[in-house]
Amino acid sequence: MEKNILNNSIDRSWIEKWKNPLTISGPCSAESEQQVIETAKRLDPTYVQVFRAGIWKPRTKPNNFEGVGKEGLQWLKNVKRNTGFMVATEIANSEHVELALSFDIDILWIGARSTSSPFIVQEIADSLEGEKDPIILVKNPIHPDIELWIGALERLFRKGVRKLGVIHRGFYTYKSAKYRNQPNWNILSKFRRFFPRIPVICDPSHICGNKERILDISKIAYHFQYDGLMIESHCDPERAWSDSQQQITPEELLVLLKKLMNCSSIKKNQNQIQKNLDSLRIFIDELDENLIALLSERMKISKQLGSLKKESDIAILQPNRWCDLLKKSINLGTSLGLSKELLEGVFKLLHKESINIQNRIN
Ligand code: PEP
Numbered sequence: 001m002e003k004n005i006l007n008n009s010i011d012r013s014w015i016e017k018w019k020n021p022l023t024i025s026g027p028c029s030a031e032s033e034q035q036v037i038e039t040a041k042r043l044d045p046t047y048v049q050v051f052r053a054g055i056w057k058p059r060t061k062p063n064n065f066e067g068v069g070k071e072g073l074q075w076l077k078n079v080k081r082n083t084g085f086m087v088a089t090e091i092a093n094s095e096h097v098e099l100a101l102s103f104d105i106d107i108l109w110i111g112a113r114s115t116s117s118p119f120i121v122q123e124i125a126d127s128l129e130g131e132k133d134p135i136i137l138v139k140n141p142i143h144p145d146i147e148l149w150i151g152a153l154e155r156l157f158r159k160g161v162r163k164l165g166v167i168h169r170g171f172y173t174y175k176s177a178k179y180r181n182q183p184n185w186n187i188l189s190k191f192r193r194f195f196p197r198i199p200v201i202c203d204p205s206h207i208c209g210n211k212e213r214i215l216d217i218s219k220i221a222y223h224f225q226y227d228g229l230m231i232e233s234h235c236d237p238e239r240a241w242s243d244s245q246q247q248i249t250p251e252e253l254l255v256l257l258k259k260l261m262n263c264s265s266i267k268k269n270q271n272q273i274q275k276n277l278d279s280l281r282i283f284i285d286e287l288d289e290n291l292i293a294l295l296s297e298r299m300k301i302s303k304q305l306g307s308l309k310k311e312s313d314i315a316i317l318q319p320n321r322w323c324d325l326l327k328k329s330i331n332l333g334t335s336l337g338l339s340k341e342l343l344e345g346v347f348k349l350l351h352k353e354s355i356n357i358q359n360r361i362n
């Protein structure tokens, strides 16, 4: 499908009715009516426009809390009636869609695991055909496969959904000590060049996996002029039944949003060159974080190699292997436009460190 057709037909009216970037907040999971209502009442409607809560929870492994199900939809409906917030929940099949719409849930989002499956997305898209103007947000797939993500949008678009948006919640990569899901601002910038009209929302909670860095990630989202944030909040985060480490109280959210507004008003006067410099530095930092995670994986394997060599009484330095490795790396790297000097320098350092690690095994 022509990217232009999709982009030009997007209906942004639902998000443009708010002047400031949108904030969606609420618990990871609805646990009880009391928890849902209390969290909603403590959220400040000047800063938060949409209340979220997961009713059906996609868990990585079985035997975890998988959501309260249908019962929670009535709680969300009550939040809407009592507070005036719009309400949002995650859907993952046609039954969820039908039930959520029957309880007047305003915004449905497709979770990262579901976006990764074309069958699931197609089932959801089919069940939305003919529905009156649903608002659907599509989280990025688990892996940074931008075409799969666009494919999900196209499936929904073909069934008549025009109020579409996406959520950047980070991607699975090599275990990075820093994030639960590595953000990829660069991919998102490319996405926005293709689809400037599709609203982009950032989910710092699922990117960070903890409370500490939510503000930093939100600042970056504001820097890139995202259309909104989705931040998990809970009336008693420590006792949350899912994602307890990353949820904050509604009061902590308010402090965070005020800080964010201050920073963004200071930055408003920055000139375009400084903004572009900042963007490129964010991309560089992101790549460096990935490089560091990869280096750590590489050195862990060196350690395993060292133990195996020691057990089997094999010499640590294997000159033939090292010559082959250097040659292969230089060929690959130069084919990607890197200089021989850089590749030689980097691989000599890596090899030296790997030998040192293996020598230290006793
Ligand atoms: C969630 O928003 O609670 C959730 C399950 O998110 P994700 O699909 O990003 O893992």
Ligand code: MN
Pocket: 028, 029, 232, 242, 243
């Ligand atoms: Mn969650």
